[in-house]
Structures are given as structure tokens and as C-alpha cells.
Amino acid sequence: MKYDYGRIEKKWQDKWREAECFQAENGDKRPKYYALIEFPYPSGHGLHVGHARPYTAMDVIARKRRMQGYNVLFPMGWDAFGLPTENYAIANHIHPAKVTKENIAFFRSQLDMLGYSFDWSREINTTDPSYYKWTQWIFLKLFEHGLAYKAKMPVNWCTSCKCVLANEEVVDNVCERCGSPVIRKEKSQWMLKITEYAQRLLDDLDDLDFIERVKTQQRNWIGRSTGAEVDFATTAGDKLRVFTTRPDTLFGATYMVMAPEHEYVKKWSDRLKNPEAVREYCEQAGRKSDFERTEMAKDKTGVELLAVRAVNPVTGEEIPIFISDYVLATYGTGAIMAVPGHDTRDWEFAKKFGLPIVEVVAGGNVQEEAFTDVETGRMVNSGFLNGMEVADAKEAITRWLIERGLGEAKVNYKLRDWVFSRQRYWGEPIPIVHCPKCGYVPIPESDLPLVLPNVDSYEPTDTGESPIAKMRDWVETTCPRCGGKAERETDTMPQWAGSSWYFLRYTDPKDDKALASPEALEYWTPVDWYNGGMEHTTLHLLYSRFWHKFLYDIGVVPTKEPYQKRTSHGMILGEGGEKMSKSRGNVVNPNDIVEQYGADTMRLYIMFIGDFEKAAPWSSAAVKGCKRFLDRVWNLGETAAPGEEYTPASERAIHRTIKKVGEDIEAMKFNTAIAALMSLVNDFATNGVTRKDMRTLLILLSPFAPHICEELWEMLGGKGMACSQSWPEYDEAKTLEEEVDIAVQVGGKLKSTVKIPLGAGEAAALEAAKADEKIGRLTAGMKLVRVIYVQDKLINLILRPEV
Known part of the structure; x- marks a missing residue:
């Protein structure tokens, strides 16, 4: 009989669905296992092979866990708010809700096509009011606890999307979504105080089973640094405070630099001899992103604030003050003391503007080269610090500053508070009203969900307001506190809002009394294994850890961390090793592969393509090789001899394969696990194969290629389904x-x-x-x-x- 993959795959997908094979049970007595993948944005382009790689990998894990006797939760849903759908709706004059519904239907058909063992009874959609009711509820709790606030500040403004972006959404000075230039603009924004959790987000990484590069990226993004805040007197009468990780180098501070946005720049404008030059420079800096401003390789620019000088607190000398775009208002105090003898950027700036360079840590001729990363050595040209080692000098100068009221020890973080509002339509409404008398007032929890109004036009406004602002009937309301006239907040939440807690809703998706019941959360959390892209390490992963910790603090969730284990996967590249893109014409459509070779071949090849954590190029020849392997398995199944014992010549190979496949799946070495199965098939072809041999092979192969294994299992008289069998055990002595x-x-x-x-x-x-x-x-x-x-x-x- 021919291996008819089209008929077989549809047959078993229907059978799994009818038998509800993959539904998890809350509170089941079996040990629980929560396997999670990042839920997708349902774009009109549908599933691509980049999605299929992590989905197939975690499906392999979930299927193996069920065979090992676990009650497995392996859910799926849709991260469906966001700019791409709104931009498509604007271009094609279709409501975003309609676009989303159509995209989800197409995406789900593709997932079903590949035979993933998702528990579809727990499907969620971030645009469903019954879901975002609880996103809004979490926001109200953040507001109640002082972690959500409104502030006027410089923000990243996408010139095309016409909305605010978080720092993490700006990549190489352009919008992550549309690729348009990003400029700096001052706006009043809703912020979330993630910085309150910075140290906990760092400390708790130590107890998690995250791959090291994920931990490293999180630590770098949080950016903890220890040092001191130091007050410099100024000739304007104000104290200019700076944060420095190297207070020991204070004697080498020969000038100061402030961010162009620093409040003193405006405050001192009447004193300056060059106000026009300062104003023009501030405007130029405002058109640059943080990334462009802090790029190490760029030329240093700046303007001196003529007529105002600072006083070095340890030397008593007056030193000039500059503004320069390489200093950010959002880091530290927005001002720095410049020590050009021991910092590359300060040295380059000093050389350009002819400023003094003083060596304060012994090491060479500072007029010729900058001394960077000087963590050891003896102090020179540093008054009472002379002769001290760097570490001792740091302690001594900090004590000296504290005793004289000139500073304090300080821990600082690179992490900034999360810019949370967007001036767009397709997002969760922020459940706040603005009352002229009461200020910002939360709507009552009983009024949730605050449903997104239906608008005719989704175009962003040139004024920077959301399109919702034009819907006066919706905007105008009464204050929940005083009953007077008030207006609803018209900014919406970012796409990251719904994805910051979605894994919790999967545990109890139908609950209308809470985001999930305490019993469900107690049973399922934390997530046992979470796989996702490295591109989300400093976005979604950090944000969701923050929300989870907050919910833990207010008693909603029972664990302080959401995910116990986190792994990441590499990209699948085009045939020639380049990134897949429409312009290159090298995009692989999963539907085409399934139609030509079958879903099992697609799944098998995606796992066989190479090291899971590394990028790997697509190979049409290798896809065909995986199809030939499945043809061999089919032929062996049809010719398997009766017998409930292993073939003696293959027994040792069978035990070794059981051990290797099991261990390699756990280590995400899927390619070598499949290679071991191919080797075993070669042994069977040489030694002959019994039904006992074959059934063990089918159980081991089933997580990778489930449809063909179910069909052969049935043909060979196996009881039940292959996917519900126990994972085979091996005899260690027989693996030697x-x-x-x-x-x-x-x-x-x-x-x-x-x-x-x-x-x-x-x-x-x-x-x-x-x-x-x-x-x-x-x-x-x-x-x-x-x-x-x-x-x-x-x-x-x-x-x-x-x-």
C-alpha cells in the first residue's frame, strides 16, 4: 500500500480532535507539566517556517511528556492587538476586528494542518473583551499601587506610525514595526514603574533554568551599576547632581556635560551668552533616537553653556559645562562629570574641544590615549587619595562626600520605566478618566471591560492624539469620584500589555470572576518550559516577569516567577543562507511543503535542520531525504513480522536508541535524536523487523511524525493510539x-x-x-x-x- 500522507494526516487530526486527546485537566492527580510557546501575532501572511521551528519543538516535548504520564497543558492563543493589523485596516479600509478574525482562521488552519497537540479548549485572544477586561484590571491595580502614572517626558516618536514607541521597540534608530525613522518628542505618557522591580528582576534570575545568553541579555538591559551621586555647585546658584560609578576619579573631572533635555538648560537660558546656539543644538538632539545618541563610534558634538560654570567639589576649581547628545536625560541624573583621562567618550570630547585631561590612575600618557576600564591601579594627582588602590579610593571618597553633605552612595539602573500608552486605535482602552477637579481617576472595576469603541476612521492624527479622541460621545463622561464632567483616556495600551500575562489565562480561560482561579494558578504555575525568540528577551520576557512579580505581591499568583525554564531557537534562513524575505524570493511556505511531502515530513525536517539554538539554512534536498526516510518506515511497517520479542540482532541498538532519543529531546538536540532513529531503521532493514521492534520505533518517532506513526500503530494491531502509549524504557546494561x-x-x-x-x-x-x-x-x-x-x-x- 502506498504511503498516502494526505489521507492519513486528515484522518488522525480528526480522530485526535474527536477524542479530545490533548485537553489538560485542572487539578488532575497526575503530575502537571506546563509547556508554553510564545503565542503568535496572527498576520495575514500566516504561518511561516520560522514559527514552525519552535512550535514543532515544544510539540515534541509536550507529546513526550504525555507519554511519560504527565497531565500536560500545551495551549495556544492570539496576540492580536497592535500596529500591523491597524496599518492593514487603514490601507484596505477594513475594520481591524474583521482583519483579525480572518487572520486567526487562516493561521489556525495551518497549525491544525501540522498536527500540533494544542489544547484548543483553552484558546485565548487578546482582543476579546472577556480577555482584555483582566488586562485592564491589572492596569487598575498597578495604578492603585502607584506603579502606573502619567508623566511628560521625551519619547521615541515613529514618524510613520505616528505613535510613541518604547526604547525596546526602536532598533538601529528606526521603528521595529515599519522601519521608519524615529525622532525624540516631548509628550505626556502613561508609564509603568518597572524600575521598582529592577533589583528583584536581577536577583531572581539566579534561581531560574534560563539559557545563559537569555540571562546575560536581561542583566545587561537592566544594567545595574553601583557608585555615588555627587553635588557640584554652579555659578548659577543651583547644585548640579551627577551619578558616577567612579567617584575615585573625581580629581580628574575637568568639565561637565548635561543632556540637552536637562531642566537647567531652560532654567539658565536667560543667563547664557549663547542661547541661540544652545536652542539649535537641543532641537537637533531631539530629532535623534537614544540609540543614535549613545553610539560609541559617532563624532562627539556639543555646545558650552557660556556664563555658567560648575565647581569641582574636591579641587574647588571652576570647570565648564557643556550640553551633548551622548548624555541622556533618562539615565542617572541627566548629567555627568567628565573624566577624559579614563573614559573614551570623555577623552574624545575633550580632545575635540581642547579641554584639560588629567591622569588620576597611574598608567601612561593621557594626552595620547584614553584609559578605559581602569579598575585597578594606584591613585595619582588626587590629593588625599594619592597612593590608594582604586577600590580603597572609591570607599574613601564616598565617605568624604557623605560626611560633607556633598553626595551619597547610590545604585543605578540602565532600565527605564515602561512607556505604556500608544496614540492608536487597535489596543486595549486605558480605564482612566481625567477630571478637571479630581485629576486621573480609575473607572470602577464593575464597569470593566471598557470596550473599544467602533470607529469609522483609524488613521493616526497629526496632532499625536489617538483616533478615539474624535469620538466625543465615548470620550465625554462623568467622573466616578465627584460626578462632574470628565473625559476618558484616549490613548490605548501597547501590544505588550496582553502578552504580559496571557500564560496565566490559559490555566482558566473561561473564568469571569478573576483572571484565573486561585486553584488553577496553584496547580499550573509556574510554566515548566517556555520557548521563544531571543528578540523578545528584553521586551516581552522582562515585562511579563515584572507583571507576574507585581501580581505575586498583591496575592493573585502563588509564584514569584512566571517561567521556570526558558530556551530559545535559531532562525531558519533561506536556501542560500540569507534571511528569508519576499524581496529575495526565498520565503518557504509551509502549505507548499505539506502539499508536496506531507506534514510529518515538514515536522521531521524542521527538527532535523540543525542545532536548534542556531540559525540554519533551508535545504530542499534535505526535505526530500526526510520524506524518503518516512517512506522506509512505512515499508518496514508493512513488512513487519509477527512477534512480541525484539529481534536479537537489533536489541542492543533499540535500547541505545531509546536512551539517546529521550536524552536528546530533553537537551533540544532534535537533529541527533532523529539521526539515531534513522540509524535504527537501517538496523531494522538489515536484521529484519518484528512488530515489537516496530512499535517501539513508532513510539519514539511519534512526537516528530505523529500521523504516520498513528496509522502504522493501528495497522500493526496496537491498542489505543500511539500518542497515548507509555514512553519506552531501556536497560542500561543493554546500551553498552x-x-x-x-x-x-x-x-x-x-x-x-x-x-x-x-x-x-x-x-x-x-x-x-x-x-x-x-x-x-x-x-x-x-x-x-x-x-x-x-x-x-x-x-x-x-x-x-x-x-
Whole structure:
């Protein structure tokens, strides 16, 4: 019979659905296992092979766990708010809700096509009011606890999307979504105080099973630094406070730099001799993103604030003050003390503007090169610090500053508060009203969800307001506190809002009394294994950890961390090793592969393509090779002989394969697990195959290629379904080789190798060595004076000539 993958795959997808094979049970007595993948944005382009790689990997894990006796939660949903759908709706004059519904239907058909074992009874959609009711509820709780606030500040403004972006959404000075230039603009924004959790977000990483590069990215983004805040007096009468990680270098501070947005720039404008030059520079800086401003390689620019100078607190000398765009208002205090003798950027700036450069840590000629990362050495040109080591000098100067009221020890973070509002339509309404009398007032929880109004026009406004602002009937309301006239907030939440807690809703998606019941959360959390892209390490992963910790603090969730284990996958590249893109014409459509070769071939190849954590190029030839492998499995299944014992010649290979496939799946070495299965099929083809042999192969192969395994399982008379069988066990003794190759040395030099029984003693090894033709020639006429034997590894013969 021909391997008819089209008929087989549809048949078993229907059977799994009818039997509800993959539904998880809350509170089941079996051990629970929560396997999670990042839920997708349902774009009109549908599923691509980049999605299929992590989805298939976690499906393999979930299927194996069920076979191991776990109650597995493996859910799926839709991260459906956001700019792409809104932009499509604007361009095509279709309501975003309609676009979203159509995209989800197409996306889900593709997921079903590939036979993923999702529990569809728990499907969620971030645009469903019954879902975003609880997103709004969480926001109200954040507001109640002082973690959501409104502030006027410089923000990243996308010139095309016409909305505010978080720092993490700006990549190489352009919008992550549309690729348009991003400028700086001052706006009043809703903010979330993620900085309150900075230290906990750092500390708790230590207890998590995250791959190291994920932990490193999180630590770098949070950016903890220890040092001191120092007050510099100014000739304007104000104190200019700076944060520095190197207070020991204070004697080398020869000028100061403020961010162009610093409040003193405006405050001192009437004093300045060059106000026009300062104003023009501030405007230029406002058109740049944070990334562009802080890029190390760029030329240093700036303007001196003529007529205002600072006073170095340890030398008493007046020093100039500049504004420069390489200093950000959002980091530290928005001002720095510049020590050009020991900082690359300060040195470059000083050389350009002819400023003094003083060496304060011994090390060389500071007029010729900058001294960076000087963490050790002795202090010079530093008054009472002279001769001290750097570490001691840091402590001494900090004490000196504190005693004189000139500063304090300080821990600082690079992490900034989360810019949370967007001036767009397609997002969760922020459940706040603005009352002229009461200020910002939360709507009552009983009024949730605050449903997104239906608008005719979704175009962003040139004024920077959301399109919702034009809907006066919706905007105008009464204040929940005083009953007077008030207006609803018209900004919406960012796409990251709904994805910051979605994993919790999966545990109890129909609950209308809470985001999930305490019992469901107690049973399922934390997520046992979460796989996602490295591009979300400093966005979604950080945000969701913050929300989860807040919910833990207010008693909603039982764990302080949402995910116990986090792994990431590499990209799938085009055939020539380039990134897939429409412009290159190298995009692989999963539907085409499934139609030509079947879903099991697609799944198998996606897992066989290479190291899961690394990028790998697509290969049409290798896809065909996976199809040929499945054809061989089919043919073996049809010819399997009756018998409930392993074929003796294959038994050792079967036990070794059970062990390797199981271990490699856990290590996400899917490619080598599949290679082991291919090797076992070769053994079966050589030695013959019984139904017992075949059924073990099918269970091991089932997580990768479930449809063909179900069909063959049924053909071979297996009970139940392959996906519900117990994962096979192996006998460790039968995984060992019966014979082993050992090295034979003469006088410590390798001369040959011989095969001996595993565990053989010295006498057997010596006999085998002497029987070797090459060793026989070397020992002729020689006397054996000593034997050195390392069991199963080597034998070394020490010889001397016969007398």
C-alpha cells in the first residue's frame, strides 16, 4: 500500500480532535507539566517556517511528556492587538476586528494542518473583551499601587506610525514595526514603574533554568551599576547632581556635560551668552533616537553653556559645562562629570574641544590615549587619595562626600520605566478618566471591560492624539469620584500589555470572576518550559516577569516567577543562507511543503535542520531525504513480522536508541535524536523487523511524525493510539557495547588498536595485543618487562631486547 500522507494526516487530526486527546485537566492527580510557546501575532501572511521551528519543538516535548504520564497543558492563543493589523485596516479600509478574525482562521488552519497537540479548549485572544477586561484590571491595580502614572517626558516618536514607541521597540534608530525613522518628542505618557522591580528582576534570575545568553541579555538591559551621586555647585546658584560609578576619579573631572533635555538648560537660558546656539543644538538632539545618541563610534558634538560654570567639589576649581547628545536625560541624573583621562567618550570630547585631561590612575600618557576600564591601579594627582588602590579610593571618597553633605552612595539602573500608552486605535482602552477637579481617576472595576469603541476612521492624527479622541460621545463622561464632567483616556495600551500575562489565562480561560482561579494558578504555575525568540528577551520576557512579580505581591499568583525554564531557537534562513524575505524570493511556505511531502515530513525536517539554538539554512534536498526516510518506515511497517520479542540482532541498538532519543529531546538536540532513529531503521532493514521492534520505533518517532506513526500503530494491531502509549524504557546494561577498541602502545607510543570484550582483564587484553600482526613484529626478539593496562582504554607494553 502506498504511503498516502494526505489521507492519513486528515484522518488522525480528526480522530485526535474527536477524542479530545490533548485537553489538560485542572487539578488532575497526575503530575502537571506546563509547556508554553510564545503565542503568535496572527498576520495575514500566516504561518511561516520560522514559527514552525519552535512550535514543532515544544510539540515534541509536550507529546513526550504525555507519554511519560504527565497531565500536560500545551495551549495556544492570539496576540492580536497592535500596529500591523491597524496599518492593514487603514490601507484596505477594513475594520481591524474583521482583519483579525480572518487572520486567526487562516493561521489556525495551518497549525491544525501540522498536527500540533494544542489544547484548543483553552484558546485565548487578546482582543476579546472577556480577555482584555483582566488586562485592564491589572492596569487598575498597578495604578492603585502607584506603579502606573502619567508623566511628560521625551519619547521615541515613529514618524510613520505616528505613535510613541518604547526604547525596546526602536532598533538601529528606526521603528521595529515599519522601519521608519524615529525622532525624540516631548509628550505626556502613561508609564509603568518597572524600575521598582529592577533589583528583584536581577536577583531572581539566579534561581531560574534560563539559557545563559537569555540571562546575560536581561542583566545587561537592566544594567545595574553601583557608585555615588555627587553635588557640584554652579555659578548659577543651583547644585548640579551627577551619578558616577567612579567617584575615585573625581580629581580628574575637568568639565561637565548635561543632556540637552536637562531642566537647567531652560532654567539658565536667560543667563547664557549663547542661547541661540544652545536652542539649535537641543532641537537637533531631539530629532535623534537614544540609540543614535549613545553610539560609541559617532563624532562627539556639543555646545558650552557660556556664563555658567560648575565647581569641582574636591579641587574647588571652576570647570565648564557643556550640553551633548551622548548624555541622556533618562539615565542617572541627566548629567555627568567628565573624566577624559579614563573614559573614551570623555577623552574624545575633550580632545575635540581642547579641554584639560588629567591622569588620576597611574598608567601612561593621557594626552595620547584614553584609559578605559581602569579598575585597578594606584591613585595619582588626587590629593588625599594619592597612593590608594582604586577600590580603597572609591570607599574613601564616598565617605568624604557623605560626611560633607556633598553626595551619597547610590545604585543605578540602565532600565527605564515602561512607556505604556500608544496614540492608536487597535489596543486595549486605558480605564482612566481625567477630571478637571479630581485629576486621573480609575473607572470602577464593575464597569470593566471598557470596550473599544467602533470607529469609522483609524488613521493616526497629526496632532499625536489617538483616533478615539474624535469620538466625543465615548470620550465625554462623568467622573466616578465627584460626578462632574470628565473625559476618558484616549490613548490605548501597547501590544505588550496582553502578552504580559496571557500564560496565566490559559490555566482558566473561561473564568469571569478573576483572571484565573486561585486553584488553577496553584496547580499550573509556574510554566515548566517556555520557548521563544531571543528578540523578545528584553521586551516581552522582562515585562511579563515584572507583571507576574507585581501580581505575586498583591496575592493573585502563588509564584514569584512566571517561567521556570526558558530556551530559545535559531532562525531558519533561506536556501542560500540569507534571511528569508519576499524581496529575495526565498520565503518557504509551509502549505507548499505539506502539499508536496506531507506534514510529518515538514515536522521531521524542521527538527532535523540543525542545532536548534542556531540559525540554519533551508535545504530542499534535505526535505526530500526526510520524506524518503518516512517512506522506509512505512515499508518496514508493512513488512513487519509477527512477534512480541525484539529481534536479537537489533536489541542492543533499540535500547541505545531509546536512551539517546529521550536524552536528546530533553537537551533540544532534535537533529541527533532523529539521526539515531534513522540509524535504527537501517538496523531494522538489515536484521529484519518484528512488530515489537516496530512499535517501539513508532513510539519514539511519534512526537516528530505523529500521523504516520498513528496509522502504522493501528495497522500493526496496537491498542489505543500511539500518542497515548507509555514512553519506552531501556536497560542500561543493554546500551553498552559488547566489544571495545583499545589502544595498544609500545614504549608509550601508539602502534595499533585491537578489539576486546568489554570489561576484559589484563590477560585477555595482552593476548589480543600479541595476536595483532603489527605488534607481533615489534615484540619479536624483545623481552616484555612491564604491562600498563587501563581497562577498556589502552594497554602499554614496555619492552627491552633479549640478552
